[in-house]
Amino acid sequence: MDVRFPVALKPGDRVGVTAPSSGVPEKLRARIDVAIETIKARGHEVVVGDCMNGAGHLSAPAPQRAAELTAMLTDPAIRAVVPPWGGETAIDLLPLLDWAAIGAAEPTWVVGFSDISTVITPLTLLTGLATVHGNNVMDTPYQVPSGLMSWLDIVAADPGTTLIQTPPGRYRAKGHDDYQLNPHVCDFTLDQAGSWTRLDSDDDVIVEGRLIGGCIETLSNVAGTPYGDVAAFARHAAPEGLLVYVEAAGDDALGICRNLHGMRLAGFFAAANAILIGRTRAPATESLTQTAAVLDALGCLGVPIIADVECGHVPPFMPMINGAHGRLVCTTDDNRLDQTLA
Incomplete structure (x- = not known):
């Protein structure tokens, strides 16, 4: 199995936002709006999914979350998928994702950490799709310290590129x-x-x-x-x-x-x-x-x-x-x- 690297994200490309684990409560909607505007300022279109409810610990029932994530990962118009943040039980998606369809689709960047590790690491292990363990949507507005890169920088790199990061101390x-x-x-x-x-x-x-x-x-x-x-x-x-x-x-x-x-x-x-x-x-x-x-x-x-x-x-x-x-x-x-x- 070869590792597959998505093409670089370019201005005009779409970024999908969905919550495979926890959604965003109403009191924090202003933050995600700011974060989405940060992505748009890079020239990208943002598509927000239906699985974003933050009333409980899950954004939607597992079949709905799995279907939405599969749809975004197999939509050739969406070039990156990023969650608002992590959560607790994304593990319930694993038997429900359409692994064959995702593996056959053109590679799409997937970003996240914390509970999203439960999804992105299996994506790499099972399909060879390179994924980014990095800051989520809610973290995106932060200025990146010298030596480090944002996920927006990572997904804008062409296959074959070497990315160099150093700790800020x-x-x-x-x-x-x-x-x-x-x-x-x-x-x-x-x-x-x-x-x-x-x-x-x-x-x-x-x-x-x-x-x-x-x-x-x-x-x-x-x-x-x-x-x-x-x-x-x-x-x-x-x-x-x-x-x-x-x-x-x-x-x-x-x-x-x-x-x-x-x-x-x-x-x-x-x-x-x-x-x-x-x-x-x-x-x-x-x-x-x-x-x-x-x-x-x-x-x-x-x-x-x-x-x-x-x-x-x-x-x-x-x-x-x-x-x-x-x-x-x-x-x-x-x-x-x-x-x-x-």
């Missing part, structure tokens, strides 16, 4: 902006210094592999199933090995430790040349930190483990392209991730 230590109070907020408050950290050694790392990964709390539930068979993807699409990235959304260290052990036993990290761990605010417990949880579950693999990468729920965001060929540099002089769309 700062992150947001606490809290989130109140979109109801300030729907137009576009400046990140990055109030804490922080850089990448190698957990397993002090040695420099320069390593390559095809990128795959996502949210620990959601992907741990599909690892080892037909929707999360990373080992099979590596055999068929990444003989060079993988750069696997994972991030904890909010579960405590004991839960993350247990989930990572399960993912390892399911072969999720079997072909990893290195593992990237997203920066997290998820809590420790009395007996275990988040760092110790990672090392307890994954330290036995004998590959570099790089922590505090900007690929999680702590702003800012470094979009990762599932299926792209990555080159990771983590040395005393240089931190960077190069992603080639090939």
Whole structure:
């Protein structure tokens, strides 16, 4: 199976907005309107789906959400699909999506993170479609810090392009902006210094592999199933090995430790040349930190483990392209991730 990269998004192209998991409550409609205007300012037309209701934890019944997402991914006029944000139970879509139709359609960019990992990572594993683990629609108005890229920059790149990102050296230590109070907020408050950290050694790392990964709390539930068979993807699409990235959304260290052990036993990290761990605010417990949880579950693999990468729920965001060929540099002089769309 070859990885398939969509063509670059151009002015005039359509972007579909649908919520495969949670919709947007009425009190936050002003924020999504601002976000949609940000996309339109790039010259794109925005098509908003029917599955956007934010009254509960799901935007619509599963068959309706699956049908709308399938329709957008197989519509040749829609060149990218982006959710408002994540949620809780997008896993219920997996048996309902028309995988054959999606796999046969012209590739379309799909963007998201958090619970959307439950959809985008299987899309890459099952169909070879490259997907973007990155900021969602509600995050789109934020100005991107130097060194990083927005999902709008990623999807505008031609196949074969190498995209280079470097961490800005700062992150947001606490809290989130109140979109109801300030729907137009576009400046990140990055109030804490922080850089990448190698957990397993002090040695420099320069390593390559095809990128795959996502949210620990959601992907741990599909690892080892037909929707999360990373080992099979590596055999068929990444003989060079993988750069696997994972991030904890909010579960405590004991839960993350247990989930990572399960993912390892399911072969999720079997072909990893290195593992990237997203920066997290998820809590420790009395007996275990988040760092110790990672090392307890994954330290036995004998590959570099790089922590505090900007690929999680702590702003800012470094979009990762599932299926792209990555080159990771983590040395005393240089931190960077190069992603080639090939």
